[in-house]
Amino acid sequence: MKLTLKMKMRSLTRNKEWMLEQSMEEFKSCVNDWLNAIAQLREKPNRGNLHRFAYKRIRSEHPQLHSNVVQDAMNLAIEIYRSWLKKGGSFPEFHSDVIYFKGVDVKIENNGLVVPLMGERVYLPLYVPKKFKKYLQHKHGRVAIKRIGKDWYAFVSINVPEKEPIKPIGTIGVDLGYYNLLVASDEKGREVMRVQGDVLIKHKEHLERLTARRQQRLMKRFGTYAKTNHKDRKFVDDLNHKIAKELVLKAKQLNRAIVLEKLKGLKGQKRSKRLRKILHRWSYADLVAKIVYKARLHGVPVIFVSPRGTSKTCSNCGYYVKGFKNERVFRCPKCGFQLDRDLNAARNIAKRAFLPAVNGEASSPQRR
Numbered sequence: 001m002k003l004t005l006k007m008k009m010r011s012l013t014r015n016k017e018w019m020l021e022q023s024m025e026e027f028k029s030c031v032n033d034w035l036n037a038i039a040q041l042r043e044k045p046n047r048g049n050l051h052r053f054a055y056k057r058i059r060s061e062h063p064q065l066h067s068n069v070v071q072d073a074m075n076l077a078i079e080i081y082r083s084w085l086k087k088g089g090s091f092p093e094f095h096s097d098v099i100y101f102k103g104v105d106v107k108i109e110n111n112g113l114v115v116p117l118m119g120e121r122v123y124l125p126l127y128v129p130k131k132f133k134k135y136l137q138h139k140h141g142r143v144a145i146k147r148i149g150k151d152w153y154a155f156v157s158i159n160v161p162e163k164e165p166i167k168p169i170g171t172i173g174v175d176l177g178y179y180n181l182l183v184a185s186d187e188k189g190r191e192v193m194r195v196q197g198d199v200l201i202k203h204k205e206h207l208e209r210l211t212a213r214r215q216q217r218l219m220k221r222f223g224t225y226a227k228t229n230h231k232d233r234k235f236v237d238d239l240n241h242k243i244a245k246e247l248v249l250k251a252k253q254l255n256r257a258i259v260l261e262k263l264k265g266l267k268g269q270k271r272s273k274r275l276r277k278i279l280h281r282w283s284y285a286d287l288v289a290k291i292v293y294k295a296r297l298h299g300v301p302v303i304f305v306s307p308r309g310t311s312k313t314c315s316n317c318g319y320y321v322k323g324f325k326n327e328r329v330f331r332c333p334k335c336g337f338q339l340d341r342d343l344n345a346a347r348n349i350a351k352r353a354f355l356p357a358v359n360g361e362a363s364s365p366q367r368r
């Protein structure tokens with residue numbers, strides 16, 4: 001699978017920074033030259049006809065750029081043009097502070113990159129987080145260097161070989177909510193993991209207090225308010241990382257596939273109030289994405305199932321309790337079974353997945 005590693009550049013010598021700036025400006029004008037060429041081409045541009053039409057000229061106008069960078073500029077121009085065709089508006093111009101390099105033109109060594117800039121090979125030192133080191137041993141692809149504010153960043157795409165997938169002996173159903181962010185259960189109703197939602201509430205309250213104080217100060221000094229959303233996002237991002245990691249490692253340890261509720265694909269059906277609430281308040285989709293991605297890295301299968309009725313169905317006898325509302329404990333009027341409501345839902349989710357290794361090849365996937 002492909003990963004993109006974002007790494008901050010260490011401070012550069014003035015000369016290197018100048019070379020980078022010059023190259024980036026050059027790249028910008030090169031992309032715009034390609035866009036102008038597309039405007040003159042009078043047929044739909046592709047890598048073949050556009051190259052034949054203008055490569056020689058544009059190449060000679062940008063002698064400082066590596067030939068592969070000139071070609072990458074062309075590919076980018078085609079992409080920009082195509083998205084403009086869809087979106088419309090005035091003819092596109094390229095302004096981004098970025099330059100791309102092909103993987104073969106970049107060497108990764110000594111915690112840095114060696115890239116071709118203005119006819120030289122230039123070493124650019126990076127801050128490489130410890131957890132990235134193992135990824136950097138694999139083959140890298142395209143590299144982008146961007147300027148964000150005053151800082152420079154490298155975006156290195158890496159092809160990481162996926163782990164041999166495990167052969168699961170069972171499933172772990174995952175119920176995501178707000179009261180409990182996550183409750184995971186096996187198909188027998190044994191709790192595997194639980195993350196209570198109050199971490200989020202506590203953090204929100206903490207932030208609100210901080211913000212209120214800050215707002216008061218700002219109001220006094222400048223007569224205005226400020227927004228503080230990024231802290232929230234960072235916290236949720238870190239939290240989701242931790243939750244996803246723990247879940248995937250547990251699944252791997254227990255040799256089980258992860259089962260999640262599918263939120264899309266429920267066409268023509270209203271999302272339940274419960275799901276709407278989650279989707280609204282907390283980046284549910286982000287957690288799901290992180291679980292899926294970490295599971296792939298660790299060879300843990302992920303199965304999506306329909307969310308219909310998972311919290312209103314008895315995980316013991318399958319009875320659907322129509323009037324079940326927001327009580328914390330699920331009680332089945334038919335068989336008398338009782339279980340924490342989220343654990344009951346998680347167990348239903350675990351049972352809903354079809355696993356050939358468990359259910360046998362002959363049986364068909366359970367549908368509801």
Ligand SMILES: [Zn+2]
Binds near residue numbers: 315317319332334
């Ligand atoms: Zn029951």
